[in-house]
Amino acid sequence: MIDLRSDTLTRPDEAMRQAIASAEVGDDVYGEDPTTNLLQEKIAAYFGKEASLFVPSGTMSNQLCLKVLTSPGDEIIADADAHIFYYETAAPAIISNVQIKTISSQFGFPDLNQIENAIRPNIYYFPKTSVICLENTHNRHGGTIAPIEYIQKLSDLANSYNIKLHLDGARIWNAIVETGIGGATYAKYFDTISVCLSKGLGAPIGSLIVSTAEYIEKARHWRKILGGGMRQVGILAAAGIYAFENNLKLLKADHENARLFASLISANEQINVDLSRIQTNIVRFELPSSVNPFDFIDKCKKNGLLLSHFDAQIIRAVFYLEITSEQARTAADIIQYVLQSP
Numbered sequence: 001m002i003d004l005r006s007d008t009l010t011r012p013d014e015a016m017r018q019a020i021a022s023a024e025v026g027d028d029v030y031g032e033d034p035t036t037n038l039l040q041e042k043i044a045a046y047f048g049k050e051a052s053l054f055v056p057s058g059t060m061s062n063q064l065c066l067k068v069l070t071s072p073g074d075e076i077i078a079d080a081d082a083h084i085f086y087y088e089t090a091a092p093a094i095i096s097n098v099q100i101k102t103i104s105s106q107f108g109f110p111d112l113n114q115i116e117n118a119i120r121p122n123i124y125y126f127p128k129t130s131v132i133c134l135e136n137t138h139n140r141h142g143g144t145i146a147p148i149e150y151i152q153k154l155s156d157l158a159n160s161y162n163i164k165l166h167l168d169g170a171r172i173w174n175a176i177v178e179t180g181i182g183g184a185t186y187a188k189y190f191d192t193i194s195v196c197l198s199k200g201l202g203a204p205i206g207s208l209i210v211s212t213a214e215y216i217e218k219a220r221h222w223r224k225i226l227g228g229g230m231r232q233v234g235i236l237a238a239a240g241i242y243a244f245e246n247n248l249k250l251l252k253a254d255h256e257n258a259r260l261f262a263s264l265i266s267a268n269e270q271i272n273v274d275l276s277r278i279q280t281n282i283v284r285f286e287l288p289s290s291v292n293p294f295d296f297i298d299k300c301k302k303n304g305l306l307l308s309h310f311d312a313q314i315i316r317a318v319f320y321l322e323i324t325s326e327q328a329r330t331a332a333d334i335i336q337y338v339l340q341s342p
């Protein structure tokens, strides 16, 4: 079975399992887990920030960042398809008591004028706009990369209004390997950054918050409140170090496989795929209205290919560590076959 539903499906390989097995551990709630400390140091240094904090998931990571950047009753601005808004179960309302003002966009990066218009005037009957969130790469928009010039201007805008900037960088790694722009160059524009080890990098669990020492201390306190204080978590941090040191460079192959697959399926006139959107490891393609997307997914499954339904006629395929170029070709063949068969 070729499983293209998500890059979260990566499983630890033998070498990563060895790293897990031999990890030195201690109690991380006491700050005494050497492997976790090492991971946090490495990631903070890579992004050129003072500190970082290992947390169980990207959702907790994003939410802790919002918690430390906001006060109850604030408003934050995010793209309408941002993970923080779309998939995090209204956590900003529950944990930080903030509301989100969303802005729709074509590629996941709202127009700067629209963002500026969304910033609330400083009048007592409005909520305070305290944070703007950017997602890079953008999951629901198909792995699109925020242009660095856009990020620079967004940062200028946020600074001019004294608003904090948060980066949901679950897949910032994909942007880094694709553009060649370093982690620290991206990171310098943001107050807090969330990065995931458990997507394309292939670790089984884990995300990190990267920020100032002060924000990290606040986030550590809130991580404990949320039950995310972990003990001998070095066995997971070891997987994270392995992923960071060995798998980052491999992401480029996922992007190539995504482009290969997209170009092969785009030859089928029944499929609409916007090739300009295939910038990293995610491919979104559209079926004609005559094809029921759920039947299509079902038939693909019967023929050995797992895909996910995204929206209306749109299907999503994601490329990651375990998927080879041969499988990318076979996946495209299965789709052609399914669309031809009655």
Ligand SMILES: Cc1ncc(COP(=O)(O)O)c(C=O)c1O
Pocket (backbone or CB within 6 Å): 008, 056, 057, 058, 059, 060, 062, 083, 084, 135, 138, 139, 168, 170, 171, 196, 198, 207
């Ligand atoms: C862009 C983005 N942010 C955050 C998350 C949340 O990560 P987790 O599933 O580890 O909570 C995801 C998960 O897919 C994501 O795609």
